[in-house]
Amino acid sequence: MTAAGDVIAWLLDSDPAIRWQVMRDLLDTPVPEWAAERAKIETIGWGAKLLACQDEDGQWAAGSFVPRGFKPQDWERFGQPWTATTFSLSQLREFGFDPSSDRAKRIVELVGLNSRWDEGGQPYWEGEVEECINGRTVADGAYFGADISSIVVRLLGERLDDGGWNCERANGSIRSSFHTTINVLEGLLGYEKATGGTSESRQARQSGESFLLERSLFRRLSSGNPADDQFLCLHHPNRWHYDILRALDYFRSASMLTGAEPDPRLADAIARLRSKRLADGTWPLDWTPKGQVWFEVDAGPGKPSKWVTLRAMRVLKWWKQRA
Incomplete structure (x- = not known):
């Protein structure tokens, strides 16, 4: 499988979540064709399986960030769980689940009505307190059409002097994190796609990009060595x-x-x-x-x-x- 065509054929022999993106991004297929493939996500394969896991109240695993009943000792034993609402919404976005569908609109409504953040009980689309979580919530909310403008304003005020963000800022960190910065950047980009953004959000996004670009996306500014081999x-x-x-x-x-x-x-x-x-x-x-x-x-x-x-x-x- 060395020829590009062979790799494309291998990719197309897959789930609709991958196939439609191959058609759009690699093959430049006409919109009606890839849109028809994308529509299958709701009823076939991974998208349908994930939607089938949704609770009646609109959440997944009965929790916003962690499943209901998940204990700290479970985290230490099994690792961070990825089944609650925030990660399920992000995965639907990654699959490309159509945000204009009736099912997607109902998800946004139910999550807004019923999901509250584990940290402080805030309504889901008003955001949590941690920048990584809020960056992804902005990305998901912007994609699915929720009003996440208040979270954007909060993130703009949490930018650090070096141009990026760090979820450890509240604990005293003054240097931006690659992890946090990419989560916030994806959120701000999604917000800009959905609404056009504001001059402040565009400026903040550009400063976060500069933080990564100055480091060639993976190097320490001080030494030039990889900041993290991972x-x-x-x-x-x-x-x-x-x-x-x-x-x-x-x-x-x-x-x-x-x-x-x-x-x-x-x-x-x-x-x-x-x-x-x-x-x-x-x-x-x-x-x-x-x-x-x-x-x-x-x-x-x-x-x-x-x-x-x-x-x-x-x-x-x-x-x-x-x-």
């Missing part, structure tokens, strides 16, 4: 975790929204991504976050990953066309 390991689903592919896919999405040319400072990360390609033309799943899931959507670490390959191929297609 940033060079490709994983899926990302959840709250950072890696270079997630950052590159973000910059691709931002470029497609604004028309900006790829920044030359992305080249180092692009080279690293290319070096991860296997001899058969696919990319492997290096690791996946530990913890309870509803079901697996990849073959497992060390094996070729359709999700990672899809995202890598569309990033490199964009880089080649625009660079």
